[in-house]
Amino acid sequence: MKHNEIPYKIYLEENEMPKSWYNVRADMKNKPAPLLNPATHEPVTEEELCNVFCKELVEQELNDRDAYIAIPQEIQDFYKMYRPAPLVRAYCLEKKLGTPAKIYYKFEGNNTSGSHKLNSAIAQAYYAKKQGLKGVTTETGAGQWGTALSMACSYFDLDCKVFMVKVSYEQKPFRREVMRTYGASVTPSPSDTTEVGRAILEKFPGTTGSLGCAISEAVEAAVSNDGYRYVLGSVLNQVLLHQTIIGLETKAALDKYHIKPDIIIGCAGGGSNLGGLISPFMGEKLRGEADYRFIAVEPASCPSFTRGRFAYDFCDTGAVCPLAKMYTLGSQFIPSANHAGGLRYHGMSPILSQLYADGLIEARAEEQTSVFKAAEQFARVEGILPAPESSHAIKAAIDEAMRCKETGEEKTIVFGLTGTGYFDMVAYEKFHNGEMKDYIPTEEDLQAGFEAMPKFE
């Protein structure tokens, strides 16, 4: 098909929308390692997980067999409100770069949460409602996940308790108010509403909190309140499964115009958007039907793939959650202030970790000033102000397109544009004022995190 026959934006018709999520674990020869009970170091049982998580989500978490899992009609109906997400040909960016490469991006910022996180939030809220629960608890750092979950809970009339890292609660009042608009209760963490919160406040008075601490509070609130369960916005297998709606739509849109991508790029925090985007393509690669290059882009300040260890580690600072085998910097690793709040997690999806260990994914780390430079370059020609997290993928896409300019190759590059950056203008301001600093942890910084990892293998 000739250039100008491909629409600027490829949308799917309603009847072309995916009806099932794709579970890449079914096609993986080396399955991701099981979660372990933090006390016994034995694989966690379904029953243990059900005390903390919703029942059907636990089944999805443990399901390594079924390649396709049907999307319940109620979730499909909700998806119709803001999906299909457009697959956009970045003609203007290509022109500006003068590259022979063809660049496409899948835009997930078309909903109030401003990110892909709603794809899993609505699924998790649905299963909680179906189980007859009163509500769910969670933590949020930068606020995208808390916002998405608040939206999903209000739709299904569920109570939503969000523990928001105190520093964000104070610095991002607008995010907080969006969540309250959707009826969520938002508590700055650490708080005096949980035992673990009170203990932390006593030990560190005046602390501005951390994601790890907020997770511990949210888990306590779930297990100590009747009719509540805890939900998480990334890392887990179930979240990656729900996010495959991104990759399935992308693949259907590309197939519709007989486009075969060469390189697929995504930013990686806990790995849910990247995993969701690449899963259907990875399935083809695993089955030997096609070949693609997959590139994960992480911040240089929190480089789990490129400098982390592949080992069992705690998922939270309080060590109450199961242990996961993943690329990790250690649960005690505190990344320096990096504005891409959604990429500050110490670990990585166990599915992506296994695929990376098997050499099926490439990874690179980018410094934030170069990421914001790419963000600005993109915003000026493509009409979308990207989230700092998403801009890591933009940076890599531009770099690959520039490589094509040198070699003259007409590669097709697809990247995930996970969201918009309107709540991140303080970061953009720092960048514009030349006040943004790059921070790369030293070997010693990383060593401290590695030493605090559990040792029992």
Ligand SMILES: *Cc1c(COP(=O)(O)O)cnc(C)c1O
């Ligand atoms: C949360 C977030 C991410 C990173 O999360 P993953 O689980 O790695 O996908 C990326 N982009 C945006 C906009 C986010 O909100």
